[in-house]
Amino acid sequence: MRRRTFIGVIFIVAALLKLATLWGILQWRWFETMSEGRWAMYFGIFVLLYVGVHLVIDSYRRDPSQWLQRPIPPAEEGKRICCSVHYGGDEYIYKGEPFHGARLDAFCGGLRLDLREAVITEDEEIDIHTFMGGVELIVPDWLNVETKSRSFIGGVGNETNRNVKDGAPTLHIVASNFLGSVSIKNN
Numbered sequence: 001m002r003r004r005t006f007i008g009v010i011f012i013v014a015a016l017l018k019l020a021t022l023w024g025i026l027q028w029r030w031f032e033t034m035s036e037g038r039w040a041m042y043f044g045i046f047v048l049l050y051v052g053v054h055l056v057i058d059s060y061r062r063d064p065s066q067w068l069q070r071p072i073p074p075a076e077e078g079k080r081i082c083c084s085v086h087y088g089g090d091e092y093i094y095k096g097e098p099f100h101g102a103r104l105d106a107f108c109g110g111l112r113l114d115l116r117e118a119v120i121t122e123d124e125e126i127d128i129h130t131f132m133g134g135v136e137l138i139v140p141d142w143l144n145v146e147t148k149s150r151s152f153i154g155g156v157g158n159e160t161n162r163n164v165k166d167g168a169p170t171l172h173i174v175a176s177n178f179l180g181s182v183s184i185k186n187n
Contacts, residue, residue: 005055089109091112092111093117104135107132129177136184137183
């Protein structure tokens with residue numbers, strides 16, 4: 001485990017312990033007196049969670065050696081694939097295979113999907129769900145990308161080429177993030 005990841009986990013655990021103390025689940029006197037006022041405590045918890053999650057996600061994004069390259073999951077002809085990651089990082093790379101959509105789930109980890117060499121002939125959809133995790137999509141520059149997001153303390157960053165191409169297929173991305181993020185780029 002990298003130092004940055006370890007520090008992030010410490011921040012997350014501290015925030016969860018403070019929240020448990022605030023709600024009366026744990027009784028730690030020294031932890032109760034660390035801040036003044038109820039809203040100050042909630043703000044402190046939010047800051048600790050945000051910094052901790054950011055450190056964990058960023059440590060996986062900065063170190064590609066932590067990503068496990070996995071084979072593309074089998075799917076029935078014309079059906080979408082399902083990829084899920086928990087507490088780690090997985091990478092799926094298409095190399096000439098047809099792509100028919102996907103469902104991506106990231107729970108306290110990261111997932112990278114490289115579609116630059118995928119065969120995409122029609123409009124497709126990627127359904128993404130993150131909880132304290134992140135998803136990185138790398139798409140070809142000739143592909144149109146549309147995003148819809150339902151996020152709570154998270155979001156979707158679309159850094160793709162925004163020139164709309166007539167007749168090119170569109171990749172529809174529907175993301176639900178809770179303390180997580182989705183990054184879409186061309187390279």
